Amino acid sequence: MNDAAMVWNLVAALIIGFAYLSAFVLVGGLLLRLALYIQTPVPLKIVQTPGPKSAPGVVARIAGDVLIFPNLFQADRLLWLGAWVFHACLFLILVRHTRYFLYPVPELVIDWQTISVYAGFFFPIPALYLFWRRLASSRVLYISGLPDYITLILLTAIASTGMLVHYFARVYLVDVKAFTLGLVTFAPVPPPPHPIFIVHFLLVCALLIWFPFSKLMHAGGIFFSPTRNQIDNVLYPRYVNKWNEEVRVD
């Protein structure tokens, strides 16, 4: 084995190690966060009224929040459009990427292939809008911190490198699939030796690590927001706070 091959094997091993590490951090971090949310009590009814009067109503409200962002629509139409398109693109891109981890590829993913590729090309536009918005309004500029910018840059960089390897500097797909399937079946093989692909892949790993520790947790946290997930029945039946007894009065 020559030196170049040895170096490449070492790099490949590092990439694979990083991939597993990031998956571990994502899953572990997510589980810990969600477990924390679940076990933290909700002492009082703070439901946002008028709210749903029944459990199915709550499911519908949360589903609405996840799918169409009704509160944001009321707040700011342009932001709503930008944010919705941004998330719709992300969703389509995610769906498309399941083809690299599933065998055989589900029919839905194949059907959606074309539109999902368009979503990938289109993604930088809403991302750029969200970035521009942070700078353009004195209010949003004031609240924007480094992580807000980094998250947008990271996502845009991932999308751009993805489109590069899909369209302009194509990576050999059979190699990609061998690599990704190898990862999910715990029989890893080296990644395709394609620098842009490797950058794309490493950025995704970085995003996975960043996810549970950042504001990206809004994706999971929204299901635990008491104002949105409580039933609007403040009067009956009695709502019990399990630490109420501990608070002594006289």
Add this chain to the structure above:
Amino acid sequence: MTEKWTDFAATALAWRKTNSGLAIPIPEVDEGVAATMVCHPSKAKDMKPIALPTERVPHWQARAIEKLRELLTKYRGLQVYLDICAQCGACADKCQFYLGTGDPNNMPVARANLLRKVYRYYFKRAEKFLGGDAEPFNEQVLKEWYTYFYQCSECRRCSVFCPYGIDTAEITMAAREIMAAIGVATKYVTEVVAKVYERGNNLGIPAPAWIDNCQFLEEELKTETGKDIRLPVDEVGADVLLVMPSADNFANTDTMMAYAKLFYALGISWTTSTYANEGGNFGLFLNYQNMKKVNKRILDAARQLKVKRVIWGECGHAWRAAIYTNTLNGPMDFLDPPHPVHICQFTADLIKRGAFKIDKSANDDLLITYHDPCNVARAGSLLEEPRAMIRATCNRFVEMPRNTIREKTFCCGAGGGLLTDEIMPIRMAGGKPRAEACRSTGANYLAVPCAICKAQLPEVMKHWKVDARVGGVHDLLSRAMVL
């Protein structure tokens, strides 16, 4: 056919007009402009009876962080909301205190960030590592907290516009509870809670004065109606215990007399209690313990007077605390269900069932509009009942623009323990959106079922030169009721 179409178009236009939003000018960020508007600090004599440290505790920084840690394990809302805010800024221009002042720390997201940066520093180092704003809890941060968490009226308007329903009131309440634990609170809020423990009500009205006032109002009613309408006090065995804001006994006497006429017309025996002659609960603005303790007095009085039912009067935060009563001090099963009951629910239901003889024309001199108090509407689910009452008692009722009413209502600008004179500029700034909304209707009577609003809004209307009288919802019934 054409006529019908024009009719339709006219109706649609009219609908559009009445349903269009109020255009509220949004100020640019003006850093620190409200930083000097600070509430007076609490006094030791008030802190002692409400079980709070009389001065800043030793090692207050460590104590505060310990308290934050405790609250994080007790309130899911706090934990989730500190984590998931995407800093999108949808709420930024929705708070009346930002709209009124332009101080960026009055944007709900920035207000929450004052706590979030401390949370990041001690509990979420990963975000700090990536350049997120993080700061240890120090004198400067405490000063910011004290200033801006007491420029929030906990009205929750921001949560209506947040894609995740982040409730800044939860954050404000946590910050206030942390500050209280280290001995930092405002004079106004602590004084009021201490007065409740001493005298039974927020205004500190002693029992003899309360009884005196009630007798005086009985005489007033006699002159007005010629009938012996009573305002009973401490009557054991009455059917209903009415807990109104104590201001009704003292300042909003029209509302108080309206209650008396209401029960007189119904023939229901009722009473007030000198032990708990206050529905308002300033513990809500301070900490859980005091909220629970203030509320407990009401149920104690109900047991003592052997009433069948407790009805809460025209008060905002009384109702927000009332809907927690079953959780805090319950079970309330010694009372007739449903409980708790707000007087507007009670009255609206009876009006619907035809219990009163009403002459609507008695209110024809008024063009009425209705202000949803944040705690009655957004926190307390009572959107329809007060409106039903107004429609049943008045011919001339007009709604304010739709982005300023119902669950999107603006706070009067003095809720959450802000009804204190030293921060008058903040109160007037916060009241501006409501004043403009009221002006746009041309109404001359602003109906409000909340004592805080009744104290604040007349000042606001005067300040912004809106010619509208402020009064209760029951006042209108009282005027229209034929006895």
